[in-house]
Amino acid sequence: MYKTFFNLSRNPFDLVPDPACLVPTERHNEALAALYHGVRQHKGFIVLTGEVGTGKTLLLRCLLGLLKDSKDIAYAYLFNGRLSPTEFLQYIVSDFGLPAIGKSKFELLLDLGNFLASRGSKKMTTVLIVDEAHHLSADILEEVRLLSNLETTDDKLLQIVLVGQPELDEKLDSLELRQLKQRIAVRTQLCPLDADETRRYIRHRLQTAGRDPLSSPLFTEDAVAKVYCYSRGLPRLINTICENALIGAYARRLPGVTPEIVANVAKEFRLETAPLPVGEESKLRDPADAQQAMRVLLDLVDALEEAGHSIQMRARA
Numbered sequence: 001m002y003k004t005f006f007n008l009s010r011n012p013f014d015l016v017p018d019p020a021c022l023v024p025t026e027r028h029n030e031a032l033a034a035l036y037h038g039v040r041q042h043k044g045f046i047v048l049t050g051e052v053g054t055g056k057t058l059l060l061r062c063l064l065g066l067l068k069d070s071k072d073i074a075y076a077y078l079f080n081g082r083l084s085p086t087e088f089l090q091y092i093v094s095d096f097g098l099p100a101i102g103k104s105k106f107e108l109l110l111d112l113g114n115f116l117a118s119r120g121s122k123k124m125t126t127v128l129i130v131d132e133a134h135h136l137s138a139d140i141l142e143e144v145r146l147l148s149n150l151e152t153t154d155d156k157l158l159q160i161v162l163v164g165q166p167e168l169d170e171k172l173d174s175l176e177l178r179q180l181k182q183r184i185a186v187r188t189q190l191c192p193l194d195a196d197e198t199r200r201y202i203r204h205r206l207q208t209a210g211r212d213p214l215s216s217p218l219f220t221e222d223a224v225a226k227v228y229c230y231s232r233g234l235p236r237l238i239n240t241i242c243e244n245a246l247i248g249a250y251a252r253r254l255p256g257v258t259p260e261i262v263a264n265v266a267k268e269f270r271l272e273t274a275p276l277p278v279g280e281e282s283k284l285r286d287p288a289d290a291q292q293a294m295r296v297l298l299d300l301v302d303a304l305e306e307a308g309h310s311i312q313m314r315a316r317a
Contacts, residue, residue: 002250006218009210013243015236017058019065021208023201023235027191028059034188035063035161039073039127043185044148044156047172048163050190053236056163059190060131063161067127074119075127081136085143092128116150116157127159134164138176145180192233199224201238218246218256226262230271241265 003011014021022028031048038046050056067073076095083091089108094100098111119126128147130136136144150157162168172181193201202224207213219227223245231237241262248261266272 002246003209005250005253006246007211007215008206010208011243012205012209012211013239013246015239017055017061019058019062021205022055022058022062023193023197023204025193025197025200028055031188031190032059032062034186035059036066038186039063039067039125039159039161042125042156042159044151044159045180045184046159046161046186047168047184048161048188048190049166049169051192051234052165053234054190054192055235056190057131058235060129060163064129070125072123073125073127075129077129077131079131081130081132081140083140085139088140088143096126112147113150120152120155120157125159126157127161129161129163131163133162134166134168134171136162136164136168136171138171141171141177141180145177145183148183193228193235193238194233195225195228198228198231198233198238201235202227202242205239205242216255218249220256220258222259223257223262226259226266230262230266237271240269241271244268 003009035046035048037043048056048059064075064077067075074096076092078088078091078095081088086105086108089105089112090100090103093103093108093112093115096112096115098115100108100111103111116126128144130144144160144162147158148156148160171177172184202219203213206218211218219242227238227241227245231241242257244265245257245261248265249255249257252261254261263272
């Protein structure tokens with residue numbers, strides 16, 4: 001709707017996790033490198049956690065893109081962990097291209113074991129990726145642990161990547177899952193973007209959508225600061241706010257997004273009370289504002305001292 005108006009070739013803030021839109025922050029680069037290294041080096045258990053909206057699924061899509069480029073890698077991708085143990089195994093076996101319907105748990109494990117052993121003998125890599133892993137029950141997590149027993153004397157036959165919200169960390173830290181926790185070889189975490197990363201994120205998304213970087217900014221600095229404040233640096237919320245802010249600017253036929261438009265969007269989505277990330281408030285303040293505040297404070301101190309001096313003079317009189 002607004003693409004032509006703002007000279008864009010696509011919607012810059014779609015919620016679909018498109019790897020082309022990944023903004024390579026230091027933390028995202030580290031997490032992606034950790035995942036890929038863990039898989040390629042056959043580390044066995046790999047865990048990625050992060051708060052809602054930090055970009056875990058997008059990072060997984062990037063990982064899958066890297067894995068698809070390697071002909072020696074086969075993977076099963078599970079995105080719904082609300083299954084029974086048998087259904088869990090059926091899904092995995094089926095996703096690896098093996099027949100699974102009507103088979104018992106014993107038959108499924110036997111077929112999976114033979115499949116992994118065959119690929120392992122050829123020095124090929126086999127990966128199980130479980131998204132939304134915080135929904136996995138204790139029974140399923142125990143099945144996952146038992147699958148890690150499929151190994152040779154010197155190699156893990158199945159690389160297991162668990163991805164989920166911080167609740168997954170809590171489960172893995174529990175006493176009953178201590179055996180699983182001890183097998184984790186790579187553990188990494190995604191955090192919200194900081195103020196500078198949020199600016200780069202918005203700019204990168206716009207450029208990916210065809211916006212000329214030399215043209216006037218679609219989001220003023222104050223508008224970007226507002227986006228960061230209301231989104232708390234969560235990419236999903238940044239996308240939601242920016243998408244609706246562009247619609248608002250287009251409806252008013254404005255050349256760009258103003259702080260007032262961002263504030264209206266935040267109000268509509270009930271984000272106006274969202275707290276700013278701890279320690280990030282100062283990054284949003286203009287140095288001139290800080291200097292002005294200091295001058296006001298000094299003027300106030302001078303006024304108080306003068307008032308106190310006047311009171312003393314009157315008392316002596």
